[in-house]
Amino acid sequence: MNIFEKDQKYIASTYKRKEVCFVSGKKSILTDSKGKNYIDFGSGIAVSSFGISDNNLVDAISGQARLLTHTSNHYYTLPQVELAELLVEKSGMSKVFFGNSGAEANEAAIKCARKYSFDKYGEGRYEIITLVNSFHGRTMATITATGQDVFHQYFNPFLEGFVYAAADFESVKNAITAKTCAVMIELVQGEGGVIALDKTFVTNLASFCKENDILLIVDEVQTGIGRSGWFYAYQGYGILPDIVTSAKGLAGGLPIGATLFGEKTKDVFTFSTHGTTFGGNPVCCAAGYSVVSRIDDNLLESVKDKGNYMKEKLLALKGVESVTGLGLMIGVLTTKPVAEVVDSCQKKGLIVLSAKNKVRIMPALDITYDLIDKGIEILNEVLNETFA
Numbered sequence: 034m035n036i037f038e039k040d041q042k043y044i045a046s047t048y049k050r051k052e053v054c055f056v057s058g059k060k061s062i063l064t065d066s067k068g069k070n071y072i073d074f075g076s077g078i079a080v081s082s083f084g085i086s087d088n089n090l091v092d093a094i095s096g097q098a099r100l101l102t103h104t105s106n107h108y109y110t111l112p113q114v115e116l117a118e119l120l121v122e123k124s125g126m127s128k129v130f131f132g133n134s135g136a137e138a139n140e141a142a143i144k145c146a147r148k149y150s151f152d153k154y155g156e157g158r159y160e161i162i163t164l165v166n167s168f169h170g171r172t173m174a175t176i177t178a179t180g181q182d183v184f185h186q187y188f189n190p191f192l193e194g195f196v197y198a199a200a201d202f203e204s205v206k207n208a209i210t211a212k213t214c215a216v217m218i219e220l221v222q223g224e225g226g227v228i229a230l231d232k233t234f235v236t237n238l239a240s241f242c243k244e245n246d247i248l249l250i251v252d253e254v255q256t257g258i259g260r261s262g263w264f265y266a267y268q269g270y271g272i273l274p275d276i277v278t279s280a281k282g283l284a285g286g287l288p289i290g291a292t293l294f295g296e297k298t299k300d301v302f303t304f305s306t307h308g309t310t311f312g313g314n315p316v317c318c319a320a321g322y323s324v325v326s327r328i329d330d331n332l333l334e335s336v337k338d339k340g341n342y343m344k345e346k347l348l349a350l351k352g353v354e355s356v357t358g359l360g361l362m363i364g365v366l367t368t369k370p371v372a373e374v375v376d377s378c379q380k381k382g383l384i385v386l387s388a389k390n391k392v393r394i395m396p397a398l399d400i401t402y403d404l405i406d407k408g409i410e411i412l413n414e415v416l417n418e419t420f421a
């Protein structure tokens with residue numbers, strides 16, 4: 034059996050994989066089992082912040098792995114505290130809870146919001162408003178939070194206490210009742226098609242939440258860690274949430290999730306009200322430190338510049354109808370169907386993602402201009418070749 038047949042036999046069929054098996058890579062180049070190279074415009078869904086097997090990351094991981102691989106959260110470990118301190122410094126938030134994924138970070142945010150409200154107001158104030166077209170994960174609570182009907186099948190009953198509103202101030206305000214404890218948003222809806230929320234909407238919403246003691250949860254799982262051109266996208270929007278969730282790019286390729294709490298929420302979780310075995314694993318946190326410590330103002334400036342450069346070049350291509358997104362999180366609406374574009378790019382040695390009907394481009398934060406040009410040239414060929 035070849036790898037494709039074995040995968041089909043032994044792996045649960047939750048993914049519609051592309052017919053390629055990657056065996057190695059360096060920075061923004063991936064290499065498959067036949068030795069063919071690909072330019073990586075996907076970073077494994079905004080995860081490999083500094084590309085594949087980046088030297089600093091590999092050193093941080095292997096150095097920590099040689100020292101201490103795991104202890105459990107019953108004990109103190111250095112990498113966890115060091116990463117938390119760095120995240121607090123860069124985010125303006127106050128405390129961190131470490132988990133292992135984006136969905137888990139959102140679970141902690143949901144639990145925290147409900148406990149904050151319970152502690153202060155008692156039973157019954159538990160509703161969380163999320164946006165139509167949002168994506169918050171695959172666990173029971175986070176698929177319920179996800180504002181897309183396609184996710185609300187098969188697994189009944191879903192959780193109580195989630196309400197969906199359109200991404201405008203009036204709709205959210207109308208959805209708020211005496212039962213509302215929090216509003217949860219992505220500032221750029223990633224899976225929803227790389228759609229940035231309107232700035233006035235977001236600032237109005239943030240002030241309204243503050244005035245009414247409704248917690249604002251910002252899901253930065255995809256937008257965070259420099260991806261938007263800001264360390265967290267909310268910094269570009271000029272707001273400070275009560276809870277922030279982070280994952281994907283945080284440890285540059287290793288599994289990690291972080292829930293960040295602001296002043297209001299930093300002491301809501303008390304002993305044994307939440308926890309996880311693997312969360313804050315020393316190797317993952319050392320990887321996170323290696324990534325986060327490199328995201329300084331210079332890097333963020335270059336992410337903005339490269340994002341603008343890519344957007345301009347993409348907009349000039351024949352076959353591109355519109356370009357959306359922030360920083361190096363870019364959605365491209367093409368005249369050709371997105372599935373066809375993604376597959377043809379792969380054949381020609383370029384990895385791009387999709388989000389709904391758009392081509393989604395999220396390269397490593399430090400991708401070179403040379404590879405940006407080469408990748409866009411491949412996309413241009415794909416958009417303009419005619420099939421016989």
Ligand SMILES: *Cc1c(COP(=O)(O)O)cnc(C)c1O
Nearest residue numbers: 134135136168169170223254255
């Ligand atoms: C990917 C994603 C999640 C889920 O993260 P997992 O690590 O897959 O659990 C949640 N929210 C947003 C915005 C995401 O992009």
